[in-house]
Amino acid sequence: MNDEQSFPPGLSDLPLGSDQHDLRCRCGSLVRVASGLCASCLLRRGLESSEAASEDFDAFLASVDVPDRDWRLGQYRILEEIGRGGMGVIYRARHIPSQRVVALKRVLNYHGDSQETLVRFQREARAAASLDHPNILPIYDVGATEDRLPFFTMKFATGGSLLGATKAFRDSPRRAAKLISSVAFAVGHAHEQGILHRDLKPGNILLDARGEPLVSDFGLAKWLEAGSDLTRTLTVFGTPGYIAPEQADGTTANLTPATDVYSLGAILFELLAGRPPFLGEHALAVLRQAAENDPPKLRSIVPKISRDLETICARCLQREPELRYASAAALAEDLERWLEGRPITARPISIPARVYRWARRSPALAGALAICLAGAGVLAGRQVQNWKLQKEVRKSELAKNSVTILPFLDLDTASAQPRWTENFAKEFGKALSAIGPARVEASANATELKAATREFKTRSALFGTRRQVGNKTRLSIQLLTPDGDLLFQHVVDLSNPAELTRSVAPALFQLISASDWSASIAANRDPGLRNEQAREFLAAGRELTFHYRVSDFERAIHCFEKALLLEPHSALGHAYLASSAAAHTHYLADPSLLTYAQREAEEASRLAPNSGDVLRVLAGVNYQRGLFRAALEDGLRSVETGAPDGKSAALLGMVYEDIGRPDQALRWFELAKRFDARAGEYECHIGDCWTSLGDDAKARMAYRRSIDLHPERSQGWISTARLDLLSADFASARSLSRELRSHDPEDLEGTRLAAQIEFFSRNFDEAQKLYAALEQKDPDGGGSFYGGIGYKSALGRLTDNAARKVILLQECLGKEFAQLGLAPDNPDVLYRISAVESSLGKTEPALEHLQSAIKAGWTDYRSLSLDPRFDPIADNVRFQAILGKLKLRVEELSKATKWVSNE
């Protein structure tokens, strides 16, 4: 980001280090405009005493005899000279018919006497003009003036040339690599058309307004730089410091694309090191150095440069053209590889290469030595080599074609299936071996991808799930790299699960044995991760969402929006944005944000319908909307399509908790713990499950662990206080809550809890004060999850003013019914409706809705007996019966959960 904030060259102000004394006008001002005039002095002209123009300026101009004479060339009006080289001069010019501003290059000292030469120049310039590539400066026109001096015009590059911008790349190797990669692709394109550049140097790489490179003067260098034939033998085409040694020989016959590759390497070297590879007192010295010596190691000048970049540079700067990249495109691809963090193809120069080079230089001696060495052992050596080779090949094949089978999951019970995993591994190993050499390892316990592949030394891992759908089994298989990149994904419904192995083996073998996955990984990678800037925004946003604070969610949303500006097709960007917008509504009731989240999640799902990450977010958004059934299905699909992941498992836990299955939720949270190495991440959730199940001792232990591991987070403390509250230990709850709020008075959850404590303990005056303050900040807030109390509904219950009570409660009811329309099965909403109806004295509807809430999954019987909103119906026989039945149900669930403590 940092270097992006400086202006691109064409728009730029002076760099920080410029010498101020050059600039300051006598008047003291530091600001200068076009052609270096002081802006302040110019403006002050406007204040000079008025003096009526003695004559019309236009007429006056016509009368002065200083015409522009030679300032027209063909159809061009010259505006100003912008550069001058050995034989050429460059003007900014206007094409009169179209009024377009162009750059015009003109050959000055050219031997115009030869018609043949002129034709040749024009032919070459037209060939260059035929190059059509976004990073090649377009040539518009090739012509000659009346005096037969040839010229050509091209796009006016507004950003100046790389010559003046090299400094900007010094501390940004990635930008330098990106730039040279673009240039190399362009040069590669020209090579494919049979055109060599021959004079690549910073001055020939121009920049457009956005800082994108434009390569200029393809194949035309010699027309602009060379002197007479006499000087040509002494100097050479090209520019010392950037030209390849073979070019310095002066013979043009053996120039190849590798010649341009050398120059690209030299430019990259200069961008990274701040100086060209060879320095010398004069041009000849530089040329000699380049011909006789190896370039210095890049890291000897800038130690912090990556070794790979050093290797890439060194490969370009090899003195023998054969040892360089074969083409500019190959260089570009290697740079791209480096930029994407993949292994590069260039290797540090090897001993054979050194021998080869030495042999080239001293052929006679090398030949003699070779004969001496080879004579004796040549036959024996060949045999040994064959045998060894075969063994090595097989060993390396087995090392390559290797896969760890991670424990497969049964989604119906949220449990790992070691036996199934082992059986699968056995069958799968057999099926693969029938096709080719492969090594399959079953990992019975490890769930963490990277650790498992490291332990078994395999190149990939396989993960699978199953669940019952109707009378078939839905199976999923995912092949993953140790870094979690998805290589293969297959979901299928089968009546006989054993069929799976055979059906996927051929496809999987092909993938497992492929030597390079980088292309398929890159193709599958979200565009937001391919774009460096977008990736930074995504990472920053993710980081912020883990703080669980309102303001940080807002900042995270902004980060994701920025990432999407850069990469509108990033499914991850849309997904993360949806996720943080949805999470934001957890803290602040804002239906528009939830709609926004929903829209973004849908967009993400449209862009990447089978991405585990996107499905997880979809599940999260549906969860936040109270659509728990949909959330459950999306969550299960996310496990079926993505790498084994703690977040998906935890989300499923939350969904199960909300639909009245704390026992099932517990299994998912335990699973999340196995997938996710971060200690203490899910303890509070686990504690909440135990609270729901009525096992307070286990709940307290879990909360305690959370506090021990993350004392800085408020969740553990709040959950403990909430448990005290539900156990009607108001004094303890209150003192915890007070302490909590003394640390962070702004903590929203803490304030909500404090209000609820006063409310449930029937300390109504205090409760009213707290709820009034909360309601002022967030009028519709409070009741969204886990029996949270809507601020308005509490205030409605608390007010003594009968009219106000009805207004407040009716308003709540309207809103809740609207919610119910959107999510008819949401037990939270049904519970809240029941509470409000009870406060309003509507006994029958209140009981009906309470029953529906329990049917949908409401389990919290303790809130029900403490909540003052239920006071009006607390003595009702039916209410008592409902409460009793709910307690029984929770006890049953609790019994069914004994497996957790035993396992």
Place this chain on the structure above:
Amino acid sequence: MKSEPGDRDTLQRSRFKTTHWTIVLSSAKTSDAPEIARKAQTELCRAYWRPVFATICRNGHSVADAQDLTQDFFVMLLNGSLLSLADPSRGRFRSLLCAALQNFLSDKRRAAFRKTDRGRMRYVPWDDWIAEAPSQLSIYGRELQNSSPERIFDVRWAATIAEQALQRLSEECERRGRLRMFTALSKFLSGERVDTSYPSLSASLGVSETTLKRVLHQMRVRYRAILREEVARTVSNPAEIDDEIRYLCAALASEQ
């Protein structure tokens, strides 16, 4: 950018040179001649994009974002949706534009949501604009980093006015085939010490020294007139011209 051949275009452009910007803008929507209105708008963007762009950059946006936001800003300005925030009959165009820009930037969310429209409204042909006036302001990066967005805007604005007047003078000379003369003599316009001597200049241009001095005098007078015209377009009444120029000079002077 200009599809029509030279002179008619130039004439139409010059018709707006002395009209106050707010009038150009408000007439733009109602004008019977949409072609002329469009040209006037293009002219406005061409003249004032630099202060806007620099201020947006100063607000922490990347170059690419700033280019997009500059375009959005002008699109909104030309739609009349930003100018309606202020009373165009009063006040200076500079402060009006600066306030409109601050308004625009503070409404970040709208800016972010506009991303979908952006592709269709590429209003500003960057390369063409920079090609038209490739010269750049020279201000130290360090100064920029320490200045407030409003200051950046004022400094850029001041320089833009000075440069705009210079550009017009050069166009007038170019029209009469005297661009070379302008290029040779413009460096005398600011009154700073100049390396080139009159005799050598008169020799290279092929005119007498007396003629040279006469030309220079006329150029200065003309520059003054054009500069005041440019400023006049941005203030609500001619009496304010001097004040505005002084304000701009002060803005530049405190840039130490």
